[in-house]
Amino acid sequence: MITELTHTTAGRINKALTEGRANGSGGSGMVLTLVVVTDEENAHDAVKAATEASREHPSRILAVIKRPARGSRRRGEARVDAEVRIGAEVRIGADAGSGETVLLRLYDEAVDHAESVVLPLLLPDAPVVVWWPADAPAAPAEDPLGALAQRRITDTHAVDEPLRELAARAASYAPGDTDLAWTRLTPWRSMLAAALDQVRATVTSAVVESEPGNPSAELLARWLTERLRVPVEQRATDGPVVTGVRLYTGSGEIRIDRPVGVTATLSITGQPTRTLALRVRSTAELIAEELRRLDPDDAYAAALPTAVTPPSPPRANPEPEHA
Known part of the structure; x- marks a missing residue:
């Protein structure tokens, strides 16, 4: 079941979720809530990855898709649109969805107050994980959304200057922070x-x-x-x-x-x-x-904070790749 809500509120979104659970979605039995904070460009791939991960770890997915005013367009009134996806039959492309997925599109002023939209949608007994697929805040633990989470996931590989971003991660580290550049290892x-x-x-x-x-x-x-x-x-x-x-x-x-x-x-x-x-x-x-x-x-x-020798350039006559 998919419910689309425009110019909506957290109360109306919760009502749609409650109605979906009454029809047997089982969303309240999910082991955690995964909050994905992204932009429109990266939203599809991020939600798809989160959905695939939820097969192993049943999770409620809240995708916060920020759409601030850009260029000459003036900032307008705060607006939230939502797409509530309920039930295992919901699919993203060819991938089975989780039991409960909410796409939250935040416009203009609402972008600066994402936590006020997300907080009412959290379940009291479920842990919260926040993932920034691309641009993450300088200090994830101090971000209003990051402060709601037990774990905060960033990805320094997804930015233009990864090593500078890694230095920022080291400077702002708090228990619960991690990065997919580390997970890859x-x-x-x-x-x-x-x-x-x-x-x-x-x-x-x-x-x-x-x-x-x-x-x-x-x-x-x-x-x-x-x-x-x-x-x-x-x-x-x-x-x-x-x-x-x-x-x-x-x-x-x-x-x-x-x-x-x-x-x-x-x-x-x-x-x-x-x-x-x-x-x-x-x-x-x-x-x-x-x-x-x-x-x-x-x-x-x-x-994170350990210093290492800067990379050296490739050798003119490199050794064979295999012994």
């Missing part, structure tokens, strides 16, 4: 930890290879610096994203390479080279991972 961190368990030697230095300015590579280098207490160099490659990590020990080298494709090679001195699954995951998979936990991510917090 989960397979890399798991593989590196497993590889180190196979080597009885101390790591003396490390190298992270990636496309220039990649925030995941920056965070990976910071994490290695913080965990291993060794110098970590960054080297620029053609990408895409993180393409390799090398750990140097007294007994040889541990090396993971993923220049292209969905697999990587793990090379450890004195052992056969192995092929590992290491594909680039979709945004929906990243959001689903973040929804599995609502407690603060201490590893992310520890990696």
Whole structure:
């Protein structure tokens, strides 16, 4: 069931939700509320990803789509339009929707007071997660919408200057903050930890290879610096994203390479080279991972402020990508 409301209020939206639940949508049984804060350009892809993630974590989705006055158009009276989608039969493209999705389009003055529209729509016993797919506030925890949430998700990879944005995330960090640039590293961190368990030697230095300015590579280098207490160099490659990590020990080298494709090679001195699954995951998979936990991510917090060596340019005669 889809209900469209124009020039509406939070009260009317809640009434539509209540009527939908009475027809068996089960929205009140959702495990959490995911608030997606975006603009019109990114709204479709963001809601689609949130909907796919809700298959694993049943969630109410509130999409706050901001449409401020632009250019010469004068700011007008505050206005809220809503599209209330109820029931598992609701679809976005070819993807089954969550039990309850509300698209909130905020115009003009209403853009500055999004929390007053969202707050009445929250359920008292359900945790709240806020996700900014693109442009996030400088201090997510201090943002009026971010202040409503137990977890706040940003994505430094989606902005024009990722490393500057990462510096802002470090300066404003509060428990509950996380970033999809960090979430993308989960397979890399798991593989590196497993590889180190196979080597009885101390790591003396490390190298992270990636496309220039990649925030995941920056965070990976910071994490290695913080965990291993060794110098970590960054080297620029053609990408895409993180393409390799090398750990140097007294007994040889541990090396993971993923220049292209969905697999990587793990090379450890004195052992056969192995092929590992290491594909680039979709945004929906990243959001689903973040929804599995609502407690603060201490590893992310520890990696954020750690300084690392600036990336060096590609070598004139680079070594082969695979050992």
